[in-house]
Amino acid sequence: MIITLVRAKQQLNVEDDFDNPKIEALIPQAIGLVVADIGRDIYQTGAEVPENAECPIILDEISPFKRANLETATLLQLGSLWSTAEAETSRPMTETKAYQSAIKPFVRVLVG
Numbered sequence: 001m002i003i004t005l006v007r008a009k010q011q012l013n014v015e016d017d018f019d020n021p022k023i024e025a026l027i028p029q030a031i032g033l034v035v036a037d038i039g040r041d042i043y044q045t046g047a048e049v050p051e052n053a054e055c056p057i058i059l060d061e062i063s064p065f066k067r068a069n070l071e072t073a074t075l076l077q078l079g080s081l082w083s084t085a086e087a088e089t090s091r092p093m094t095e096t097k098a099y100q101s102a103i104k105p106f107v108r109v110l111v112g
Contacts, residue, residue, distance in 0.1 A: 002031055002042065002059065002067075002074045011075045012082050023082075030077035034070065039108035042070065055108055066105060073102035 008023050009015070035042055042057045043049050049056045059067060076099045 001027070001044065002034075002070050003027060003078070007071075008075070008078055011079060023078075026078055026081045027074075030074050030081055033077045033081075034073045034103060037073075038103050038106040039110075040106060057106060069102045069105060073099055076102065 003011075005020060005024055005027070008027055009020075012023065014023065031042065038057075040055050040057050041049075041053055042059065043053075044059050046058050046061065049058065057070070059070075062070075076096070
């Protein structure tokens with residue numbers, strides 16, 4: 001997984017375990033938002049990749065720096081989901097510079 005519960009709690013500045021179920025539910029949502037934005041599925045290992053997958057990202061096969069970018073994008077999405085759980089925001093995460101920079105190397109551009 002791109003981020004663990006421990007890492008997510010660090011990002012959200014949550015120290016107790018009370019909100020663990022909520023955070024655990026938000027992690028896949030945050031990953032899903034990143035996947036939707038880059039247009040590529042993310043897998044831990046090559047063995048998990050379905051035969052019909054197009055241009056997947058395999059975490060075990062990318063550099064630590066690229067993995068850090070995906071982690072950053074996911075943590076930014078997680079923070080946005082956490083802070084807006086009960087409120088609307090006027091600025092989507094995809095418009096922030098940090099998020100755009102984090103996903104830039106992974107965005108799939110279809111030509112033709």
